[in-house]
Amino acid sequence: MYADYVGGSAFVLQATANDLNFNDSIVFMGVVCKYSSTYGTSKFFFDDFYTGPVRIDTIQPTLQQLNVLDSLHIDLLFTEGISLSDAQNVNNYVVNNNIGVPATAVRDNMNAALIHLTFANPFVSGQPYTIAFFNLQDLAGNQIPQPLAENFMWYYVQPFDVQINEIMADPSPSVQLPEYEYLELYNRSSYPIQLKDWTLTIGTTVNPLPSYQLPANGYVILCHSSAVSALSAYGVALPVISSTTALTNSGTSLNLKSNDGRTIHYVYYSDNWYQSSFKANGGWSLEQIDPMNPCGEAANWIASTNVKGGTPGAQNSVYRSNLDVQKPDLLRAALIEPDTLILTFSETILDNQWLVPTNFTVDHGVGNPISASFINNDQKKVLLVFQQAGFIKDTVYTITVAAGVKDCAGNTTNSSLTTSFAIGDSVVAGSFIINEVLFYENTGGSDYVELYNPTQHTYNLKDVKWAKVDDTGQISDLYEITSEGFYLFPNDYVVLAKSSKGVTSFYSTPFPKKILEMPSFPALSSTSGRITFVNKSFEFIDDFSYTDGMHFQLLNSFKGVALE
Structure with missing residues (x-):
């Protein structure tokens, strides 16, 4: 009995048997199944049967597939099983360009047609090679065509390939x-x-x-x-x-x-x-x-703009040139621990070699951090850890990032970048006010709420929640403004929006860094509603109820028009 456990034709002998009740003059073939109520007829499965003269394999094996796994490993898949001794003889394979014979050749345990080669000399990325095969026979003794050779190339994949x-x-x-x-x-x-x-x-x-x-x-x-x-x-x-x-x-x-x-x-x-x-x-x-x-x-x-809803397996329907020509920018900094600062950049930063502590400096005598690293896999965010928690309340600090910040497209800053941060003060009623509201967004735009800080204190909006308040004045839901920190400095403004692009595309925004995209921006009614902000103790900071009746009523449309 022969079997191929991967469903191919590389059959390997499993067992032999003779029944002494029958001699060679009696020739017939059949199947007998014994079963019980526990193991019924549904437990037996048969594929095609063949009865007749022994089928002799006279077909030469050929190479079906060559896979270069890395700089040292190649997998060869032949059309049928290769004899074990031939498959594992390293002298039956040779690669040009100073690579030579493999260090090991191992036939796969489950598939006799699959051979794993390991080389001592690594392939050079992007260089073409040829591997030649000799003296390989299938399980019936048929030898591969001579000469047999295959071209291949190994490539060391680069980011974004x-x-x-x-x-x-x-x-x-x-x-x-x-x-x-x-x-x-x-x-x-x-x-x-x-x-x-x-x-x-x-x-x-x-x-x-x-x-x-x-x-x-x-x-x-x-x-x-x-x-x-x-x-x-x-x-x-x-x-x-x-x-x-x-x-x-x-x-x-x-x-x-x-x-x-x-x-x-x-x-x-x-x-x-x-x-x-x-x-x-x-x-x-x-x-x-x-x-x-x-x-x-x-x-x-x-x-997607394709009528089917997408283009899986084909060029994207929206494909066009859309090159990045903008240099990366430093958007903000926020303290997440007494000694730990997070920097957020406008886009992914590519060069790890630039990420060294000496490229970051904080004023007021703080100096350089002791470590600098990206946060997990998000290379838009840099984590800086300082020697000790030396930051003082009611002091606005400036961090300077040295030139040389490079994005994925290779755009590199040629001058330093700066932004400010502080230890946020406790947020209480009147710490900031709701200064402007757009509740009927433009088509393709975004609603927004502008906050203004009339005080001499700095507030971290991480300590603030947008509250949904019912008719009885009770809080029914809370929305996080930011999880990492965003500062509202003295006599300054911040705009909360679902999409910053939904604001900048329709309005003049000379300070786009002051627009903060919320993780989940509450839906605003285009006719009337209530906007409330609370602190950690759920005390109201500011509360504003609006209606479209507050607009100048001679306007042709209230769409895209904010209340100030």
């Missing part, structure tokens, strides 16, 4: 695509890239990628196993995502890492990126506009 290029986070209701979540990867490099042992982390869940060679300038769809069949109609679909609802509708982090643990592409998408409230309701994918701008975030992502 493979990108998260399309996100279907909310597939329901479907437009025309199958109703499944998916991600699309795009290889923008000129080399095929092997994805074996890569990982895709969605939020906190790590999803391993299977062996697959992503062609140069090629696409691959990542989805749940239940979606593979339906999405395969649009391209290669791999069962990678562990849950059918892994992609949060409102947004989450996506971190694609290579087999050596390096982040190749990181995206934290948001439902604000659709730039269409209609499409954000489901059935439409988010598409990256320009792969040459991989850290463009909201400025480089938008809802």
Whole structure:
């Protein structure tokens, strides 16, 4: 009895038997099954049977697939099983350009047609090679054609070579695509890239990628196993995502890492990126506009314009040149511990070598931090730890960041960047006032609330909540303004909005850094409503009730007009 446990034709002898009740003159074939009520007929399974002369294999084995796993490892898959002695003889393989024979050759335990080669001399990234094969025979003794050689190339993948290029986070209701979540990867490099042992982390869940060679300038769809069949109609679909609802509708982090643990592409998408409230309701994918701008975030992502709702496995419908020509900027700083400061930049910072303590200096004699690092995988945020908690209340500090900050596109600052921070004072009634409200947003825009600090104190809006108050004056819900800190300095303003772009696209904003996108901006009625802010003790700081009757009534429309 021979068997191939991977379903191919590389049969390996399992057992032999003779029945002494029958001699060679009696030739017949049949199956006898003995079963009980516990193990009924449904427990027996048979495939095709063949009875006749012994089938003799006369076909030569040939190479079916070559996978370069990394700089030292190659997998060879032949059309049929190779004899163990031939497969594991290292002298039966040789690679040119000073690589030579492999250090080891191991036939796979489960698939006799698969051979794993390990070399002592590493391949050079981007250099073409040829591997030649000799004296390899299949299990029936058929030898491979001579000469047999195969060209290959190994490439050391660089950040952004493979990108998260399309996100279907909310597939329901479907437009025309199958109703499944998916991600699309795009290889923008000129080399095929092997994805074996890569990982895709969605939020906190790590999803391993299977062996697959992503062609140069090629696409691959990542989805749940239940979606593979339906999405395969649009391209290669791999069962990678562990849950059918892994992609949060409102947004989450996506971190694609290579087999050596390096982040190749990181995206934290948001439902604000659709730039269409209609499409954000489901059935439409988010598409990256320009792969040459991989850290463009909201400025480089938008809802698909394809009539099907997305373009899995194909060039994005919104594809166009959208290069990043802006240098990174320092948006803000916030103390999260007495000795720890977080800096937030306008875009992802690329160069780790720049991230050294001496590039950061705080005035009032504080000096340099003792350590500087990115926060987890978010390279827009830098964590600075100082020697001791020497910051004083009622003092506004300035931090200076040295020139040389570089973004993903290579734009580099040629002068220093500065921003201010402080220890926030206790927030009480009247600490700030509601100064301006837009409650009937422009189409494609964002409602906003402007706060003004008339005092000589600095307040951290992390200590403030937006409260939803019912008709009896009781708080029914609370909305976080910021989780990391955002300062409202003396005699200064801050604008709270769902989308900063929804404000800057419609109004003159000479100080865009003062616009703070809230994690969840409350819905404002376009006719009447109440806006309330409270401190940690739920004491009212300011409270404002509005109606559209407060507008100048001769206006043609109140849409896009704020109350001041």
